Ligand SMILES: O=C(O)CCC(=O)C(=O)O
């Protein structure tokens with residue numbers, strides 16, 4: 478009869494419907510990160526490093542996520558501080574994505590330089606690497622996904638070195654809205670047209686259109702928590718809504734690039750566009766050739782609108798409607 482007693486849910490391994498019957502998909506590696514993982518990244522525009530973070534690191538980040546989402550100090554734009562009678566669950570359910578958590582949390586700041594992440598970055602990008610941005614996706618059951626896009630549309634580098642390190646803080650499955658990627662789509666080095674999608678499955682960000690790939694080319698990136706998905710700034714990627722009945726699909730995503738390149742991210746106040754170089758950065762490996770410029774503290778933590786109730790065209794301030 479012992480065999481009929483099922484293990485508690487948390488100890489059961491997640492069954493990934495898109496994994497092969499044995500082993501793991503091609504492109505999934507474990508530390509130490511070697512040349513094979515870097516080669517896979519360069520060819521395919523993404524790579525997965527499993528067990529990059531251990532259970533203790535993941536649990537600590539999940540605890541920190543609750544603390545941040547309560548916004549006790551009021552330091553996060555776009556949400557009110559939670560009241561004491563709101564449960565942790567209620568607080569987490571309100572938030573799709575919190576931008577720049579490393580600005581408020583020492584732990585999230587330290588995680589920018591986590592050892593296996595830095596090893597992968599130096600193998601894939603080069604010896605000198607800087608970080609400029611972080612995002613904490615909470616994505617409770619029922620929350621929307623992100624439509625097709627390329628991250629260099631939002632964070633432009635001069636040398637196409639942008640790379641996201643997407644740290645799974647829950648097992649990410651098709652059901653709860655894992656990443657989907659088009660392997661090799663970084664290769665043409667083109668930023669495709671972006672348009673408003675009017676699609677309730679996605680949040681307010683625009684959708685990339687008219688690229689030469691179809692749904693047959695996309696692959697789901699189902700990963701265990703503690704895995705890190707690295708993907709290039711030109712790689713087309715999206716995620717679908719969290720359709721699970723309960724729970725979250727948490728992920729901490731940090732964006733990095735080669736420190737050799739300027740970062741023309743924000744409109745310069747005085748200098749010409751050719752000199753634009755955003756200096757609110759954190760070096761995570763090697764040396765900064767532009768250290769003589771110093772660094773600045775510019776970005777503030779804020780919460781992204783989810784699309785509930787429509788979105789705004791910031792050029793006209795008009796509300797962008799969904800097709801019901
Ligand atoms: O996690 C998601 O749903 C989307 C993440 C994403 O687009 C990114 O990290 O660049």
Ligand SMILES: [Fe+2]
Nearest residue numbers: 626627628714
């Ligand atoms: Fe993205």
